Amino acid sequence: MAANTGTYLIRGASVLGGAPADLLIRDGVIAETGTGLAAGDATVIEAAGLVALPGMVDIHTHLREPGREDAETVETGTRAAALGGYTAVHAMANSNPVADTAGVVEQVHSLGKAAGWVDVRPVGAVTVGLAGKQLAELGAMADSRAGVRVFSDDGICVHDPVLMRRALEYVKAFDGVVAQHAQEPRLTEGAQMNEGEVSSVLGLAGWPAVAEESIIARDVLLAQHVGSRLHVCHVSTAGSVEIIRWAKERGINVTAEVTPHHLLLTDDLVRSYDPVFKVNPPLRTDADVQALRAALADGTIDVIGTDHAPHPSEHKECEWAQAAMGMTGLETALSVVQETMIETGLFTWADFARVTSTVPAVIGRVTDQGRPLEAGEPANVVLVDPAARWTVDPSAMATMGRNSPFKGLELPGKVVATFFKGHPTVLNGALNTPYRGAGTTEGAA
Numbered sequence: 001m002a003a004n005t006g007t008y009l010i011r012g013a014s015v016l017g018g019a020p021a022d023l024l025i026r027d028g029v030i031a032e033t034g035t036g037l038a039a040g041d042a043t044v045i046e047a048a049g050l051v052a053l054p055g056m057v058d059i060h061t062h063l064r065e066p067g068r069e070d071a072e073t074v075e076t077g078t079r080a081a082a083l084g085g086y087t088a089v090h091a092m093a094n095s096n097p098v099a100d101t102a103g104v105v106e107q108v109h110s111l112g113k114a115a116g117w118v119d120v121r122p123v124g125a126v127t128v129g130l131a132g133k134q135l136a137e138l139g140a141m142a143d144s145r146a147g148v149r150v151f152s153d154d155g156i157c158v159h160d161p162v163l164m165r166r167a168l169e170y171v172k173a174f175d176g177v178v179a180q181h182a183q184e185p186r187l188t189e190g191a192q193m194n195e196g197e198v199s200s201v202l203g204l205a206g207w208p209a210v211a212e213e214s215i216i217a218r219d220v221l222l223a224q225h226v227g228s229r230l231h232v233c234h235v236s237t238a239g240s241v242e243i244i245r246w247a248k249e250r251g252i253n254v255t256a257e258v259t260p261h262h263l264l265l266t267d268d269l270v271r272s273y274d275p276v277f278k279v280n281p282p283l284r285t286d287a288d289v290q291a292l293r294a295a296l297a298d299g300t301i302d303v304i305g306t307d308h309a310p311h312p313s314e315h316k317e318c319e320w321a322q323a324a325m326g327m328t329g330l331e332t333a334l335s336v337v338q339e340t341m342i343e344t345g346l347f348t349w350a351d352f353a354r355v356t357s358t359v360p361a362v363i364g365r366v367t368d369q370g371r372p373l374e375a376g377e378p379a380n381v382v383l384v385d386p387a388a389r390w391t392v393d394p395s396a397m398a399t400m401g402r403n404s405p406f407k408g409l410e411l412p413g414k415v416v417a418t419f420f421k422g423h424p425t426v427l428n429g430a431l432n433t434p435y436r437g438a439g440t441t442e443g444a445a
Contacts, residue, residue, distance in 0.1 A: 008424065009039050013047035013383060015373055017349030023052060025379040028422035028437065032375055045427075047383055050416055053353050055087025055118075055380030057360040057369050059257055060154070060179070060233060060305030061330065063089070063120070066107060067096025072310040072400050074108065078117035080308075080330040080399035082425040085382035085415040087118050088361070088369045089330075093125040094155045100125035100136035102144035109146035116434030117425050121364055124148040126167050126178060130156050135167060142174040149365040152179035154233055155280070157215055159185050164219060168228035175365060177229040177255075180219050182240070183281065187211035192321060194267040194282040202270065204320070207282045209237040216240050220247035220254050231363060232256040234307050236281040238291035245300045255363050257305035258292050260336035261327055261405055265289075269405075275316050275323030276405050279309075296355060297346040303360045306333045310401020328401040332392060334384065335411035342386075343412060349386075379422035388414035398431065 010023040015033075022037040023030055058081065064072035074091070081089050091108050093099035099108060105122035112120020124141035128134050130153045141148040151171060158164045158180060167178050188211045193199050195206025216232055220243065223230035232244065235256045247254045261279065266286050269277045277283060295301040309326025316323050329336075337356065341347035361370025371377040392406040418426035423435040 006423070007042040008419070009037060009042040009044045010047050010052060010381070010383065011044055013050050013052035015052045016353055017051050020048065023373060023381065025381070025419060025422050028379055030373060030375055030377050030379050033373070045383070045417060049385065049387065050383045051349050051386055052373055053085070053349065053382050053384060054357040054370055054373060055382050055418065055420065056085045056334070056356045057364065057366065058086055058089040058306050058308070058330065059150070059303055059360040059363055061089040061091055061308045062094065062310070062326070063091040063108070064310065065095060065111060066104070070312050074111040074120060075115045076398060076400045077308070077310070077330070078112060078115045078120060079431060080397060082117040082418050082420065083398050083415060083431060084330040084332070085334050085384065085418055086330065087380040087418065087420045088121060088366055089118055090121045090123050090150055090364055092123050092154045093152060094130060098125050098129050099123065100128050102137060102140040105141050105146040105148050106144050116436055118420060119366065119369060121150070121366060122146045122148055123154070123179070124151045126151045126153045126158050127163065132156065132158060132160055132163065135163065135170065138167070138170050138176070139173070142176060149174070149176045150179055150231070151176060152181065152233065154179065154181045157181050157183040157185060161218060161222065165222050165226060168223055168230065169226045172226070172228050177231050177363060179231040179233050180215065181233050182212045182215035182219070184211040184214050193270050193278070194284050196267065196285060198267045198270055204270070209239050209284070212237055212281055213239040213243055216243050220244070220252050223254055224250070224252045228253065230254045234259050234262065234281055234305060235292065235301055236262050236284050236288065238288050241291050241295040241300055245295070248300065255302040256300070257303045258296055258301045259305060259307045260329055260333045262292055263289060263296070263340040264336055265405055273320050275318065275320050276327070276403050276407070278320060278323050278325050279327050280325040293340060293344070293346060296341065303355050303363065304333060304337055306330055308399070310399050311403050313402055316403045326403065328394070328397070328399050328404045330399060331397050332404060332406050332411065334415060335390070335413045336406065338386065338413040339411055379419050381419040382415060383417040385414045385416050386412065388412070390414055
């Protein structure tokens, strides 16, 4: 199939929020940068007032396919990702069948290539069937065409310390990383929301912060013991931040993510009993939110992970206790991070690029993503209008999930264009056409 990359001149964009510059894109790479570049045969995109950033990389996405196509498909999820400014996503393993074999991760990888909206990097399960009993085919998934480097039982904690140790030891052989969903299961049996003042008032079973923090403490020590890489999913408490900071000060090879919703929303919203606010880990207190923002700003927390978790409406439009946990996030992440980190003065756009693109690509070992906007680099680029304001309408989103906790909220910043491998998947804020080139890079570095 012929490539559809073409030649484009992005004129006058503020690169990483700095001085305006032109970017000439040709044959899937940034051919030239500077000012006053000649357009020649290029399609010109006037970008004055827009910020140019490297395409975003989500380290934590649920695409649901195979098996849960009633909630999301690779096609719909990656359309949402492109609209959100992403050029790569890591698809979590809790599909049906579980992505615990080379065959399933290769299926997800192939579905991503066929869709053509972003680079889909499958995450392999740590244990067979996410059951926490025996290790999955980690080596086979790493050696497959999908080139898996991130392994996680996300949604379920690898609670057995011996099994977690073996997984950390195993992934060292191919420079992999175990991404842990930190939740001590016995401490959260029947839990419905954050344990605290609000849960006491509402009479809902509480989810204590220590359930997260105890697993993180254990796992950073295991990672230190075996000399392996650990990634902590969706950090949500101030105590977790302190443990991760302690581990980094001692040189332990740990990275961590925070979701956009944990940077903005608090457990006070649960007073509405609206299941859209039910999520795992739960929304915490304002003190936790402020600690998470500070930790993201100072580098203790490394990246943003959306934990995009679409559900069919019947799984959320029900009584609180029966509702599924999870929120959508791909199409709102950029705006929520702008609201919480840039508008507050905690971040520059260069900082934004670091936590949404550069470092996630490094953690996932995706070598052609998260690259500088320089000549010779892959043309994975997003153009953002930082002055735009928009009101979140889940019914207008590309994702099949309507469970956005930001419904009706006015947010700053809007994706104007997304270039994936030099092709505009999004133009003028709307889906254009998918990339139909040679396909994504096989395997990992």
